[in-house]
Amino acid sequence: MMDLIGWMEATFGAHIEWKQVVLIGMTPLFLVGFAIEWQVMRKRGGRRQFYWKDILTNVNLGGSYQLFELLVHVLFVGAAVFWFWCHRFFTIPINAWTLLPIFLAVEFCYYWFHRCSHRVRWFWTAHVVHHSGEHMNMSTAMRQSMLYPITGWWLFFMPLVLLGVHPAVVFILYACDLVYQFFIHTESVGKLHPVLEYIFDTPSNHRAHHGRNDCYIDKNYGGVLIVFDRLFGTYVEEQEAVDYGIKRQVYSHNLLTLNFHEFIDMWKDVGKPGKPTERLKHIWGPPEYERTPGVAAQSQLHNADS
Template sequence: MHDWIAAFTGLLPAWLAANLEWKQVVLIAMTPIFLLAFGAEWRVMAQRGRAQSFSLPDIMANLNLGLAYQVFELIAYTLVTASLVGWFWQHRLFDMPITVWTVPLLFVFMEFCYYWFHRASHRIRWFWAAHVVHHSEERMNMTTAMRQSLLYSVTGWWLFFMPMVLLGVPPEVVFVLYACDLTWQFFIHTESIGKLPAWMEYWLNTPSNHRVHHARNPEYIDRNYGGVLIIFDRWFGTYAEESAPVDYGIVRQVRSRNLLVLNFHEFIDMWRDAARPGPLWLRLQHLWRAPEWVRPGPSTDVAPASRAESQTR
């Protein structure tokens, strides 16, 4: 893997090669395949009489959010993230060999990092302020995977993968592996596929397992964080099997398709809550507490609308 990455990078100008965001390179290259897969999904669902699973305004909002996300990620990586990632690489402890034998193990390591990134994105409001965009869709189809936030680079998604870089995995390898993880996830945002064989449901994040993750049913909230693998959810007690029908969306649904509202509503509400009068230590906790956390004491009677917006998991 590292050899062909290096070969491709060698064809580029030095400045561009040094600032190439490999996650986005892979995702952009996969976009035509993503769109073809969505077309096939729509046809299958229409033939089953379930065309109501698709809403053109929602699909357009998803595609626009995905495009804005891809553009902003490239800009953020070029201007800021590449330098920060480069700092971790310069301070690595080892040089990890990249071979046909180590890549599968590194993928599992990356998946472990992704599990904790995804779990934090639900249980820490700072990260939820970006991730909430993805969960605000009330339908499930493959374009839902494109429903992403401009704020991911601002909130620092890449930090969760820096343990790999510090242990000597080249950043481009880390981000290509992460892109492969995200590619798999595109295809499991669907209702066109039921449950797969039991062994696949046990080990992998399947469409059934991921439908649970997108549910606002009380028994499903904050479950199934895995990307490609679901095994870490089983080990760490966050797994739930799809049993009851899934109700998609967030608890306090955002009734908007405006890109600015979708991207920034929770981020703004978080800072509004932190700005309310009270002890500084309690105010700052709005940034790292769970999204549903409310400040103890008399201040809980202030700005109920803002607090309600924070309970959007």
């Protein structure tokens, strides 16, 4: 692997966005998977999850996300990641003995990135795009936000780079994690063997993650594995029918609206009168955080009296 990475970097430069290289390269396989899923669901009479305007929106969101992430990587993220690599503590070799532990470490980092994307509003402003779809099919995996490189998804993986794992290896393995996740965004596969359901993030486990049912909110953060959810108490089994979408549903197919509505709302909340700590909590607090009723009004009254 390192020989290929070295050749690519020597040919195209050191700051290659490896995650997008893998994802773009896998596009034909994604299209085949989606076509098979559509045929399976059509034969079962389950085409209700294939709303074509929604699918087109997903494709456009995925394309704009990839292009913008490549741009930001060239302008900033690539250099930032290289800085971490230059300040690494060790250099971990890549071989048959280290590859699996590194993948488990990448999965661990992804779990915390995904969990923070639900529980910290700053990160939720990007991740909300993925959850705003009300239909579940493989194209939903393409429903991604342009804000991801701005909000800093890549920071969650920098501890591995500092420890000495080459950034290309980290992001290629993360891309493999995302490739797997593409195929679990589906209703065409029911529950699998209990052992598989216990270890892996299966279609059933991931459907529950996308539910806005109260019992499913903020559960099942794993990418390939579901074991960290079981370890940290965020696992839920799919039982009742899943209602897809978000609590404050945005009814739009406009790419700008979908990408920026929550980001704009967050800053509007920050801008409302009040104590600085309460205002800033709209950034680092959970998405559902609201100030104590009357605080803003009391602040406005105080300012008027002054």
